[in-house]
Amino acid sequence: xxxxxxxxxxxxxxxxxxxxxxxxxxxxxxxxxxxxxxxxxxxxxxxxxxxxxxxxxxxxxxxxxxxxxxxxxxxxxxxxxxxxxxxxxxxxxxxxxxxxxxxxxxxxxxxxxxxxxxxxxxxxxxxxxxxxxxxxxxxxxxxxxxxxxxx
Amino acid sequence: xxxxxxxxxxxxxxxxxxxxxxxxxxxxxxxxxxxxxxxxxxxxxxxxxxxxxxxxxxxxxxxxxxxxxxxxxxxxxxxxxxxxxxxxxxxxxxxxxxxxxxxxxxxxxxxxxxxxxxxxxxxxxxxxxxxxxxxxxxxxxxxxxxxxxxxxxxxxxxx
Numbered sequence: 001x002x003x004x005x006x007x008x009x010x011x012x013x014x015x016x017x018x019x020x021x022x023x024x025x026x027x028x029x030x031x032x033x034x035x036x037x038x039x040x041x042x043x044x045x046x047x048x049x050x051x052x053x054x055x056x057x058x059x060x061x062x063x064x065x066x067x068x069x070x071x072x073x074x075x076x077x078x079x080x081x082x083x084x085x086x087x088x089x090x091x092x093x094x095x096x097x098x099x100x101x102x103x104x105x106x107x108x109x110x111x112x113x114x115x116x117x118x119x120x121x122x123x124x125x126x127x128x129x130x131x132x133x134x135x136x137x138x139x140x141x142x143x144x145x146x147x148x149x150x151x
Numbered sequence: 152x153x154x155x156x157x158x159x160x161x162x163x164x165x166x167x168x169x170x171x172x173x174x175x176x177x178x179x180x181x182x183x184x185x186x187x188x189x190x191x192x193x194x195x196x197x198x199x200x201x202x203x204x205x206x207x208x209x210x211x212x213x214x215x216x217x218x219x220x221x222x223x224x225x226x227x228x229x230x231x232x233x234x235x236x237x238x239x240x241x242x243x244x245x246x247x248x249x250x251x252x253x254x255x256x257x258x259x260x261x262x263x264x265x266x267x268x269x270x271x272x273x274x275x276x277x278x279x280x281x282x283x284x285x286x287x288x289x290x291x292x293x294x295x296x297x298x299x300x301x302x303x304x305x306x307x308x309x310x
Contacts, residue, residue, distance in 0.1 A: 005226060005280075010233035011264070015273050015284065018265035022275045027155050027185065027207050031276060031308060034301035038288070041298050049237040054247060057238045057256075060231055068228045075220035084221045087270045091228065091263050098235075098256060110249055118255045125262035127255050145159060150255045 013042040054102065061099050065092065093139045094125040101127060118150040152206040153188040154195050156181065160203035167195035167204055176204075211277045217270075225271035232264035276309050285310055 007015065020035035069092045076084035105112050112129070119128040124140035133144045156167075158181050167176040175187035176195050183195075183204075196204045236257045243253025272280035285306050292299040 005222070007226075008230060008233065010237065011226070011229050011268070014229060014233055014261065014264040015268045017261070018268050018273060019276055019281065021265070022269075026275070027153070027182075028276075031305060034298075034305050035276075037298040037301040038305075041296060044296060046237070049234070049241040052238045052241050054242065057235060057242065060235050060238070064228065064231055068224070068231055072221070072224040072228060075218065075224045079218040079221060081218060081221050081270075084225065084270050087225070087266050091266065094259060094263055098259065101252070101256070105248070105252065113249045113252050118251050120255050120258045120262070122262060124266070125259035127259050148258070150251050150258070 009042045009046045013039050013046060016042060054106075058099070058102060061095055061102075064095050065099075069095070090124045090139055094127075097127055101129075119147040120150060122146045122148055152191045152193075152208055153185045154183045154193065154204050155207045156183055157203045157205065158182075160201050162201040162203070164200050166198040166200060170194040170198045211275065214272075214274070214278060216279075217272050222271045225267045229264045229267035229271070232260045232267065236260035236264065276305075282310055 016035045016039035020032045020039060023029075023032035023035060069088050072084060072088045072091075075081075076088060101112075116129045117131060117133075119130065119133050120126070121128075121137040121140065121142055123142040123146050124137060126137050126139045128134050128147070133147050133149065135144055136142070137146065154167075154176070156176070161181070171177070171194065172192070173187040173189060175184040175189075178184050190209075191206075193206060196206060239248070239253050239257040239260060242248040243250050243257070248256070272278050273284075275281075285302065288302055289306065291297055292302055
């Protein structure tokens with residue numbers, strides 16, 4: 001078999017939580033709960049992010065925009081991997097939404113999230129601040145049933 | 152191949168019950184009983200007026216191999232989004248961000264990270280990357296708290 005890739009426990013959590021979802025879609029509830037158990041384990045051993053500030057987040061958002069997604073697009077274009085390019089297209093847009101939300105929060109403070117609901121698109125990660133769930137996701141066109149309301 | 156029902160589309164016209172030769176479509180959970188469903192039969196799929204029934208495959212084709220540079224770029228982005236998820240959760244508990252906004256950002260980052268792993272060969276469990284992962288995880292199986300029974304089950308089904 002091929003060589004292993006080197007993953008942090010954080011990435012292993014995400015690999016397993018995604019595979020749990022994929023198993024659900026294949027109607028494999030037992031395999032899904034096994035991947036959930038693995039995801040939980042990797043969450044439990046992931047190092048905690050203590051003493052972080054908003055700038056840690058905005059720095060990462062900026063570098064995803066200036067290098068992370070650029071590298072993905074360059075590599076994806078070179079081999080015409082349209083799936084990877086799709087991931088870059090959605091990811092860049094959602095990351096821009098994160099940046100905009102944090103910018104608005106800096107200006108408006110708590111009033112940004114008062115008198116509104118927050119919905120997240122489970123397909124692409126788009127975040128909507130709105131009274132009602134969007135009919136369709138503006139980024140990936142998933143229907144309203146794919147949105148989760150944050151409570 | 153076995154039939155599965157999308158309960159959100161199902162309009163309870165019950166034509167699947169009329170055509171199913173084994174009664175697999177008639178269950179208290181609303182889902183189709185795989186144990187009774189006949190492999191590849193698809194009578195219910197074609198009979199359903201709401202297109203709420205579809206076939207789930209048991210075997211999947213081998214996907215074209217992913218380019219190493221693409222995988223490396225996706226892995227790096229997944230790591231960055233995972234870190235952002237952790238930072239958002241932490242900013243939510245410390246009160247630096249409103250709790251709901253922090254939760255939404257953390258979930259959104261999780262979804263972005265998952266999407267990167269999907270494109271990096273972890274789209275579904277029947278891939279070479281998952282086989283390698285399961286093999287590698289077996290080396291960790293004696294660590295404290297490791298769910299080794301879960302891993303054993305997955306290795307048995309998917310290796």
